Amino acid sequence: MASASAAVALEAVSKWYDNVPAIQDATLEVMPGEFMVLLGPSGCGKTTLLRLIAGLENPSQGVIRIGGRVVNDVDPKDRDVAMVFQSYALYPHMTVRRNIEFPLRSRHVPEQERNRLVEEVAGSLQLEKLLGRKPAQLSGGQRQRVALARAIVRRPLAFLMDEPLSNLDAQLRIEMRAELVELHAKLGITIIYVTHDQVEATTMGNRIAVIEGGRIQQVGTPQDIYQRPVNAFVAGFVGNPPMNIIEAKVELSGDVVNASFQGASFQLPADLATLLRKKEVSSVLVGVRPQDVSIVKEDTVGMGQLRAKVSLVESVGSVYRIICRLDGGGFVTVDAYRDKREIRTGDMVELSITGDMHLFDAASGERLEP
Amino acid sequence: MRAGANGSLDGTQRIGRFRNASWLKVMREAGLAYLWILPALAVFGVFVFFPLAKAVWLGFFKTPPFPNLPSHFVGVSQYASTLSSALFLHSLWRTILFVIFTVPTGIVLGLLLATLAHQRLAGIRIFRTIFSSTVATSTAVASVIFFTLLDPQVGLFSYWLGQRGGAGILANPTLALPAVSVVTVWQNIGFTFILMSAALQSVPDDLLEAARMDGASRWYRFRAVTVPLLSPTIFFASIVGIIGSFQAFGQIDLLTQGGPNNHTLVLIYYIYQAAYTDNNYGLAAVLSIALFAILFVLTLAQFWFFERRVFYVAAN
Structure with missing residues (x-):
């Protein structure tokens, strides 16, 4: 089923804890040298998925392959994967050198070889001067690098990283993000990276697997996922600020298909209209990215207008983010507003959709696409 | 603190008064601290330190072979x-x-x-x-x-x-x-x-x-x-x-x-x-x-x- 060339492959993997499903029917292939991000909100099962690959948990069903070999019954130490923990899990009583060489000592690598490998990794991560220190004497970023060094020194087939940057402050996180991407490119390593932070996911990942409720919702490049989310969850989860999603009734009148909700109504593009006719969908979720909504006075695109009241104006650098409450209920975010006309909380405005519209079936949440 | 807030004082006066105040404060705090540990000190004194000193002292006396005879001081020789x-x-x-x-x-x-x-x-x-x-x-x-x-x-x-x-x-x-x-x-x-x-x-x-x-x-x-x-x-x-x-x-x-x-x-x-x-x-x-x-x-x-x-x- 899975292609033999995948570095890590999951085939219909499920995991239950006392009849509570944590992972359901997960199928995923990670190619050699790929930076795969498992993205999802907390409690979605992404860490469980990573631990299943690591061998720290056993799957209830399905097959896990690493380097083409079925590893379901293989001990973590023999799976040829290294893990970087959220807490870094550095051995507090050992020096940086002893921490980095721990995997080598465990595998009885001769001392000379050990020293050579440690020096090499320490050099590439700028840790040479810290080798004699204990973890307590290091900053967060340094600890992070030691944890990475400990994983790299073994030259494993794949790296598993569980939210490795979440304990760092914002500035350092951005730096470490760049460092990780650079390291990935330099060493050509396979990384499976768990995060709940979509900025990390979209900036670092070659591909992203979006996970929710123990199921993999969508796997694709960051562009794929952003531009063509397969369902309403992915649409709402990926993107900052999140996509505006409004539930609307489908109204057919002659050749025109309108989406309407509580008094407001706008015409849908022709190709979407055809699809809705064909599928006989009566209720849809209309998704629009905040940057695809404009504040207008007049109907500029001929799709009808939405009347709304400004409930919050946020300053984001040189532009404004405006959150409006629709007349018919629900909120719409307008991003990157840079008009000269000043807008204040409480103002009545008219909104117009100026960019792409995403349509999802209101019942199933699945994407509707021509 | 109050000295520092008082604008009419010049620098030296301020420092002098501040030092004095802080010394007093330290003394007051130390006094209070000793007061707090006094009960514990009393208990330890009566039940630990006094018996210890008494035991050291007893060691300087040779107990007579028969009761009712006076014990006599022998100094460290018994030790x-x-x-x-x-x-x-x-x-x-x-x-x-x-x-x-x-x-x-x-x-x-x-x-x-x-x-x-x-x-x-x-x-x-x-x-x-x-x-x-x-x-x-x-x-x-x-x-x-x-x-x-x-x-x-x-x-x-x-x-x-x-x-x-x-x-x-x-x-x-x-x-x-x-x-x-x-x-x-x-x-x-x-x-x-x-x-x-x-x-x-x-x-x-x-x-x-x-x-x-x-x-x-x-x-x-x-x-x-x-x-x-x-x-x-x-x-x-x-x-x-x-x-x-x-x-x-x-x-x-x-x-x-x-x-x-x-x-x-x-x-x-x-x-x-x-x-x-x-x-x-x-x-x-x-x-x-x-x-x-x-x-x-x-x-x-x-x-x-x-x-x-x-x-x-x-x-x-």
């Missing part, structure tokens, strides 16, 4: 003669042997049981309860149980060890001290087990998982990760254990009374005999001070040693 006597050195050696038999064995067994019970298994609580149950057993009860087990006629241990009949294990000069040690280890194991179990709970799971991913075998994980992280507890258990063994009295009094032929005459029992069998309070005082000095030095030495070897997890 010198007692501490160099063959019986004292013999007793000290038996005490050291007793500590060696009981403390390391107790810690190793306690750690072993705690490790065995540190699993997610159905019914493991039953084992935890059994392993810690000796805490609730008094020395007297433990001694009576073992007295029966070691009995030359009906004792199970005597039967297993091929020591049936005769005077029995407790009357055997070679086996008496080990036998008393076994009772002591057994009785202390519950406490050590609880200590070690609690310490094992505090070893972070992700450290052990990291070690597992790093390829460490079960034994290497235990040796290189778990034990170093338990070292503060092991240190604590060893100090408490050594002090406890130096002061072990009940089991010796109930099982051997220091015999056979003084082979279980540990220091504390020697003191007891001097004071209450021989009514030689001078000698007992000297021995008590010696025991105190030994424990004091030992504790200092342990702190010195473990400061270098014990790892305390820094609070993040």
Whole structure:
């Protein structure tokens, strides 16, 4: 089923804890040298998925392959994967050198070889001067690098990283993000990276697997996922600020298909209209990215207008983010507003959709696409 | 603070007044602190420091061989003669042997049981309860149980060890001290087990998982990760254990009374005999001070040693 060339492959993997499903029917292939991000909100099962690959948990069903070999019954130490923990899990009583060489000592690598490998990794991560220190004497970023060094020194087939940057402050996180991407490119390593932070996911990942409720919702490049989310969850989860999603009734009148909700109504593009006719969908979720909504006075695109009241104006650098409450209920975010006309909380405005519209079936949440 | 806020004062005046105020403040705080520790100090003074000083003083007097005769001052000579006597050195050696038999064995067994019970298994609580149950057993009860087990006629241990009949294990000069040690280890194991179990709970799971991913075998994980992280507890258990063994009295009094032929005459029992069998309070005082000095030095030495070897997890 899975292609033999995948570095890590999951085939219909499920995991239950006392009849509570944590992972359901997960199928995923990670190619050699790929930076795969498992993205999802907390409690979605992404860490469980990573631990299943690591061998720290056993799957209830399905097959896990690493380097083409079925590893379901293989001990973590023999799976040829290294893990970087959220807490870094550095051995507090050992020096940086002893921490980095721990995997080598465990595998009885001769001392000379050990020293050579440690020096090499320490050099590439700028840790040479810290080798004699204990973890307590290091900053967060340094600890992070030691944890990475400990994983790299073994030259494993794949790296598993569980939210490795979440304990760092914002500035350092951005730096470490760049460092990780650079390291990935330099060493050509396979990384499976768990995060709940979509900025990390979209900036670092070659591909992203979006996970929710123990199921993999969508796997694709960051562009794929952003531009063509397969369902309403992915649409709402990926993107900052999140996509505006409004539930609307489908109204057919002659050749025109309108989406309407509580008094407001706008015409849908022709190709979407055809699809809705064909599928006989009566209720849809209309998704629009905040940057695809404009504040207008007049109907500029001929799709009808939405009347709304400004409930919050946020300053984001040189532009404004405006959150409006629709007349018919629900909120719409307008991003990157840079008009000269000043807008204040409480103002009545008219909104117009100026960019792409995403349509999802209101019942199933699945994407509707021509 | 008020001086600093007062705009009409010039710099020097301000500093001068500030210094004065802070000195007063320090004094007031120190006075208050001493007041707070006064009750504790009083209790320690009456029940610890005074008896200690009194014991040192008693050691300077030779107790007469018959009651009702006045004891007379002999200075440090009683200390010198007692501490160099063959019986004292013999007793000290038996005490050291007793500590060696009981403390390391107790810690190793306690750690072993705690490790065995540190699993997610159905019914493991039953084992935890059994392993810690000796805490609730008094020395007297433990001694009576073992007295029966070691009995030359009906004792199970005597039967297993091929020591049936005769005077029995407790009357055997070679086996008496080990036998008393076994009772002591057994009785202390519950406490050590609880200590070690609690310490094992505090070893972070992700450290052990990291070690597992790093390829460490079960034994290497235990040796290189778990034990170093338990070292503060092991240190604590060893100090408490050594002090406890130096002061072990009940089991010796109930099982051997220091015999056979003084082979279980540990220091504390020697003191007891001097004071209450021989009514030689001078000698007992000297021995008590010696025991105190030994424990004091030992504790200092342990702190010195473990400061270098014990790892305390820094609070993040």
